[in-house]
Amino acid sequence: MAENKIGIFKKFKIGLEKTKKNLNTQIEKVFSSYKKIDDDMLEEIEEILIGADIGVNTTIEIIEYVKEEVKKNKISDPNEIKNIIKQYMLDALSEEEDIENKANQKVILIIGVNGVGKTTSIGKLAYRLKNEGQSVIVAAGDTFRAAAVEQLAEWCSRAKVDLISNIEGSDPASVIYDSVQAAKARKSDILICDTAGRLHNKKNLMNELNKISRIIEREYSEAKKEVLLVIDATTGQNGIIQAKMFKEVCQIDGIILTKLDGTAKGGIVIPVQKELGVPVKYIGIGEKVDDLQVFNAEAFVDAIFS
Numbered sequence: 001m002a003e004n005k006i007g008i009f010k011k012f013k014i015g016l017e018k019t020k021k022n023l024n025t026q027i028e029k030v031f032s033s034y035k036k037i038d039d040d041m042l043e044e045i046e047e048i049l050i051g052a053d054i055g056v057n058t059t060i061e062i063i064e065y066v067k068e069e070v071k072k073n074k075i076s077d078p079n080e081i082k083n084i085i086k087q088y089m090l091d092a093l094s095e096e097e098d099i100e101n102k103a104n105q106k107v108i109l110i111i112g113v114n115g116v117g118k119t120t121s122i123g124k125l126a127y128r129l130k131n132e133g134q135s136v137i138v139a140a141g142d143t144f145r146a147a148a149v150e151q152l153a154e155w156c157s158r159a160k161v162d163l164i165s166n167i168e169g170s171d172p173a174s175v176i177y178d179s180v181q182a183a184k185a186r187k188s189d190i191l192i193c194d195t196a197g198r199l200h201n202k203k204n205l206m207n208e209l210n211k212i213s214r215i216i217e218r219e220y221s222e223a224k225k226e227v228l229l230v231i232d233a234t235t236g237q238n239g240i241i242q243a244k245m246f247k248e249v250c251q252i253d254g255i256i257l258t259k260l261d262g263t264a265k266g267g268i269v270i271p272v273q274k275e276l277g278v279p280v281k282y283i284g285i286g287e288k289v290d291d292l293q294v295f296n297a298e299a300f301v302d303a304i305f306s
């Protein structure tokens with residue numbers, strides 16, 4: 001773990017404050033109004049979990065797990081239930097360990113629909129990797145939206161990394177091509193590519209992503225490739241639908257779940273990981289340059305329950 005553990009736990013706590021207020025406060029209220037564990041109580045817990053966007057399927061699984069544990073261990077104290085739920089979540093969010101291992105020659109492609117936080121996350125990620133001692137180049141692959149390059153340039157200056165861009169309306173594939181050449185010439189460790197968030201239809205998306213991937217493959221075959229999908233946590237189950245659509249057209253190696261600071265429904269982390277089978281690698285918990293954290297299951301569960 002690159003940063004110290006206390007710092008990480010604290011960051012998660014602050015970022016997930018709203019979810020904690022929603023989830024933990026309500027669960028505590030249920031505990032104090034029931035003396036023993038019964039079906040009515042479990043039904044109330046079920047509603048709270050669904051309300052925190054944990055998703056119906058996962059919630060049903062959690063409740064089943066609670067029932068089994070209660071029976072198996074002859075538990076009668078309602079307060080024990082919290083520990084059972086925490087344990088379930090920890091198991092479900094099995095940790096990704098070595099994602100920040102120093103790979104030199106790596107290309108990270110950032111994809112996702114409009115406004116989810118791609119550009120912002122690129123700025124934060126560049127800042128993070130740069131502070132770890134890696135050299136980073138960013139490619140302004142969103143040539144579609146007006147002012148997209150200016151926004152990215154601003155972030156790159158905050159992160160103190162180089163940006164490769166072209167004029168608005170130019171072919172994104174040519175920007176990616178130029179960026180790969182720059183990364184090779186400058187012997188950069190990491191190239192992070194922004195992409196446009198527009199989503200006309202699946203076919204267009206597939207064509208564009210394929211074109212970009214082909215260039216990277218052809219021009220930079222020695223580099224390790226990673227595709228990270230950005231999902232906005234405040235859009236709830238919609239984010240999962242988006243992710244399923246992206247999964248149909250390309251390989252996704254990880255999720256960046258943004259805006260967790262802005263929602264009381266941070267439980268979405270669990271179905272994202274469980275239903276998609278793709279690890280949440282980073283979470284966005286604010287708008288500042290240091291508000292992107294490597295996802296840590298322990299810190300997450302601790303933040304929403306205590």
Ligand SMILES: Nc1nc2c(ncn2[C@@H]2O[C@H](COP(=O)(O)OP(=O)(O)OP(=O)(O)O)[C@@H](O)[C@H]2O)c(=O)[nH]1
Binds near residue numbers: 148287
């Ligand atoms: N509170 C909060 N806001 C965030 C976070 N991540 C992104 N945002 C905000 O979300 C808005 C959209 O972010 P962008 O990075 O521009 O999103 P994008 O996906 O690049 O958008 P397009 O390029 O239009 O597709 C901005 O106002 C960001 O400040 C986060 O973790 N927390």
Ligand SMILES: [Mg+2]
Binds near residue numbers: 120142194197
């Ligand atoms: Mg953008």
